[in-house]
Amino acid sequence: MRMRESGRMALVAVLAAALCVAAGWFTRLPAAPAADTTTLAARFGFEIRDVNGDPAGARTQRTVQPALRHIQGWISAVGAAAGLADMDGDGLPAEACLVDPRDDSVTIRPTPDRAGRFPVFALLPAGVAYDATTTAPMGCVPADLNEDGWTDVLVHFWGRTPIAYLRLPGAPLRADAFRATDIVPNPTEIWNSTTANVVDLDGDGRLDVFIGNYFPDGARVLDGAARDDPHMRMQDSMSKATNAGTNRILRLTGVDRAAGVGVPRYTDASAALKGAPSTSWTLATGAQDLDGDALPELYLANDFGPDQLLHNRSAPGRIAFDELRGVREADMPKSKALGDDSFKSMGVAYTELNADGRPDIVVSNITVERGLEESNFAFVSTGTGPLGDGRAPYRDDSEPLGLPRSGWGWDVKAADFDGDGTDELIQAVGFVRGRINRWANLQELAMANDDVLRFPAAWPNFDADTDISGRERDPFFVRDADGRFVDIAAKLGIANHGPSRGIAIADVDHDGRPDVLLANQWARSQFLHNTGTRSAYLGLRLLLPGASPADRPRPAIGASVTVTRADGTESRAQLYPANGHTGVNSPELLFGLGAGGGAATVTVTWRDAAGRHTLTRTLPPGWHDLTLGAGA
DSSP states (O other): OHHHHHHHHHHHHHHHHHHHHHHHHHTSOOOOOHHHHHHHHTTOOEEEEESOOOOTTOOSSOOOOGGGGGGHHHHTTOOOEEEEEOOSSSSOOOEEEEEETTTTEEEEEEOGGGTTSSOOEEOOOTTSOOOTTTOEEEEEEEEOSSSSSSOEEEEEEESSOOEEEEEOTTOOSSGGGEEEEEOSSOTTSOOBEEEEEEEOSSSSSSOEEEEEEOSOTTOOTTOTTOOSOTTOOOOSOSSSOOOSOOOEEEEEEEEEOTTSSOEEEEEEOGGGSOSHHHHSEEEEEEEEOSSSSSOOEEEEEEETSOOEEEEEOOBTTBOOEEEEBOOOOTTOOGGGSTTOOOSOOOEEEEEOSSOSSSOEEEEEOBBOTTSOBOOOEEEEESOOSOOOSSBOOEEEOHHHHTOSOOSBEEEEEEEOSSSSSOOEEEEEEOOBOOSEEOHHHHHHHHTSOHHHHTSGGGSOOOOTTEEBSTTOOOOEEEEOTTSOEEEOHHHHTOOOSSOEEEEEEEOTTOSSOOEEEEEETTSOOEEEEEOSOOOEEEEEEEEEOOSSTTSOOEEOTTOEEEEEOTTSOEEEEEOOTTOBSSEEOOSOEEEEEETTOOOEEEEEEEEETTEEEEEEEEEOSEEEEEEOSTTO
C-alpha cells in the first residue's frame, strides 16, 4: 500500500513539474526569427551618446527617514527625468532639462549632437524656501506657463510643492535667465509628487497643471531626522491601494505681469477628482481627446491598483470628470478590463493601433517573466461613437499585438522613427540595480496581508545592495508584416547604463527623424540621435498668438491634427507633450509621409477662449509653423 501511495505521489510530482514547465513555455512571448529582426532593424539606426558624466560625489541611494532605512533601495528607485524643448528661441527643440538623482540636480543643457552651444547650468531654487536635505526633484516639465511664448520649466519634488522656473524673455540662456517661483499659496506643505502634466483641462485656452502625488501628504520621506512621522505610510494594498497623497489640479486663472516676468496664478481645482482618482498612487498621466470635442480625457496610470480613464465634462472655468470603465468580456481576466486592473501601471502613451480614428492607449506595467508577471496593456478602441454611458470603449489586445511582457516598465513613448506612417514604441524598464537578488523578498511582500502592508516595519529588507530587474534592456518595438510588435533593441545597440525612467522625444535638428533622450536612474543618461532611414515627412509647430504684442506665439497644446497623404491614407496625432511618467516631448508634431511623399492636406482642431475651431491647409513636405486663431 505504502509503495503504491508513494508511486502515486511521485507521479503527481512529475505531472505538476510538467505543468509548470508547460505554463512557463506558453507564457513566453514568441520570438521572431533572427532574419526577420535583421530585416526590421535595417530601417532604423541611432548614434547613442551619453548626455552627462558622473557628478562629483555621485550617490546611488537617497537619505530616507529612519522608518524606511531597511527599504532604502526601494525608496530610492525613482527621480530620473528628462524633457526636450526650444529654450533659446532658435526654433529647434535642441535643449534638454535633465533631473539626475545622483546629485539631485536639475540642469539645462544642449543635446549632444550640438554640444558646446552654451554651458550646462543648473536651475537653482533661489528666492524660495528650499531644504536640500529633505527635498529631491522628481521631474521637469518644459512648458510656456505664463503665456509669453518663452519656455519655462515646472519642477516637482518629493518634500515640497512644485516650483515654476520662469524664463526671462530674451535673456541669454543661462541660470539667471530663469526665476524660481512658487505656484501654490502654501509652499511649506509637503507633497511627494512623482509625475506632472501641463494641459488645458477646461477648454479656456490656458494651460492648467496636474500633479500626481505618491506618498501621503505631509510624509517626510527624505528627512533623515524624521522619527515617528504620523503621515508616513506605504500603500495599503498591492492591488487596490487608495491611501496616497492627494492628486492636484491647478487651474490657470491669470498671469501677473507686474513682477518683470509673468507669474501664473492658479486656483486649486483638485475637487474635480473624487474618490480613487484623488488618492491613488499615480505614476503617470495621459491626456487625449477621445470623443472629438477638443477637451482632453485623462488617463491616470496608478501603482498598486486600478487605473482610471476620466471623461472630460468641463466648461471654461469649471473642471469636471466622469469615470469610464471597460466591459469585462467572457474570455477576459478581471485585471484586463480598463478600470478593474490590479497591476502596477507606470507609463501611458497614445498611438493608433487599429486606424479607426480613435486613439489607442499603451500602458506600462511590471511584466517580468518568473517575477511579477502581470501585463502591459494595449487598449485598442472598440468603437468610435460618443462617450458618456460610463463605458470605456477599449479592449486589451496586448497579447495578440506582442506587447504584454517587456520587463519592469516605466515611461513608454510612440513615434514614427522611420517615416513610414506607422508608430514604433520605445519603453523604459528596470527597477533597482545592486548585488543581491531580492526577488524572493518581493514575492513575500506581494503575498503580505493588506492590513499590515502600509506599515514600513512589516516590509522585508530592500537595502542599498538590492537588485530587482536591475539589468533589463529598454525595448524598441517595431510592427512586423503580421501586425505584431517585435523588440529589436539589441539589433540597434540600445543598452541603457541602468534602469530607465523618463523618455523624451523630439526632432532636435528638424531633419524629419525623431530623436530620443533617455533618463536613467543612478546612471548616466543617454541620447539616441536618429541616423536611420530618411523619408518624406511633415513637421508642424502649431502656435497660438501671443497674449500681447510683446509676446511670442506659444505652442497650441491640445491641438488635434489629421494628415491626409497624397495616396489618401491618413494619420492622426494630438499635441500633449507631457504625457507619461517623467519624460516630456517637444511641443511639435511629426508625420512620416512614406515613400510616396508629396503634398498633404492638414486639418487642425483646437480650443481657445472663443471656443472650438478647425483649420484646413495643403502643405508640401518639410517643417511648417502654423499660427492658429483669428486670421490664421
